[in-house]
Amino acid sequence: MSGSIVIRSSIGALACAMLSLAGVAAVAPQAQAFDICTTFDTAYRYPIKYGERDDPPELRGVAQAQCYLLDLGYExxxxxxxxxxxxLSAVKDWQKRHPWIGRTDGEVDSKTWASFQAAASRVI
Incomplete structure (x- = not known):
């Protein structure tokens, strides 16, 4: 799954480069997400659930979970x-595919965080 992410990212980067050469400004959404996902300096490990929003912004637990899901191939x-x-849908799917987490309600707890980190192709 992560191989396809690398290919998609490479294709997106190539397309942006070609458009830039043609004088057309373009910013790939995956490139923007990757930029956000590389700014985390600490791992967020507190429970998060549907409806929550990152506040204060420096915690960024929801954004971190979203970065993991992108890295794990969720579109x-x-x-x-x-x-x-x-x-929520992606987290529930992830939890169903990893029954050892012990939940499928979509709440990101310590076991879900650990599974994201273990399976991700890069440290977020």
Whole structure:
């Protein structure tokens, strides 16, 4: 799954480079998400759930979870810092695929955080 992410990111970067050469400004959404996802200096590990939003912004737990989900191949995730329906759906799916987490309600607890970190292709 992570191989396809690298390919998609490479294709997106190549497309942006080609558009830049043609004089067309373009910013790939995945590139923006990657920029956000590389700014975390500490790992957030407190429980988060549907409806929450990153406040204060320096905590950024929801955004961090969204970055992990993107890295793990989930599409349709926007790194907004708001635990929205698409984030909830992806977390529930992840939890169903990893029964050792022990929950499928979409709340990101310590076991879910650990599973994200163990499976991600990069440290977030």
């Amino acid at each position: 349709g995730i926007d790194v907004t810092g708001k635990f929205d329906r698409s984030t």
